[in-house]
Amino acid sequence: MQGVSSNLSLKELYEIDEHLWLEETIKLLKANNLEELDVENLIEELENLERRDKARVASLLEQVIRHLLLLQYWPEESQYNSGHWKAEIRSFRNQLKPNLTTNLYQFLENELPSIYEDALGYVNEKTEGKLNNLPQSCTYTLEQLLDINYLPEII
Structure with missing residues (x-):
């Protein structure tokens, strides 16, 4: 995950800055980098949507x-x-x-x-x-x- 500090997981980012988490998730999806996705929170966000x-x-x-x-x-x-x-x-x-x-x-x-x-x-x-x-x-x-x-x- 290039845009975020290597010390911070996507899951942790979700708790700190939901908007930045969303931007990073979109980048991962566009790059077809599915293994790095925070699937649990992504599902939660889609259900909320x-x-x-x-x-x-x-x-x-x-x-x-x-x-x-x-x-x-x-x-x-x-x-x-x-x-x-x-x-x-x-x-x-x-x-x-x-x-x-x-x-x-x-x-x-x-x-x-x-x-x-x-x-x-x-x-x-x-x-x-x-x-x-x-x-x-x-x-x-x-x-x-x-x-x-x-x-x-x-x-």
Whole structure:
């Protein structure tokens, strides 16, 4: 490992300077110098990356659902907030689009009931339980939730 003091292992570097560890790991991978890799921490970092990506797309989808529910089921506030809610829906969809791989799409499909439940809880809190017309399970398809032009019929 040329860029790091010969007295310091890659594993030790990880504990001291994670960014430098990452740079050194990339150099090793590019050089196909696999025997020097800190495999244990590399696996940990890849798992963290996977969790972060899943959390990000789930959070963005939850935001889309929250705003669709508010738009569709809260007519008393819709006259004041519909423009803002529609803009937020577009923004969250725009943020989702470049981050959505086939695997993350499948993850969202599988997690949609749970994500919807979280969004529903938020909307219930936000509206102080005033909306008794909210569906208890998701009535939107994932395709609708991701479609930049889809807006539900106002109830």
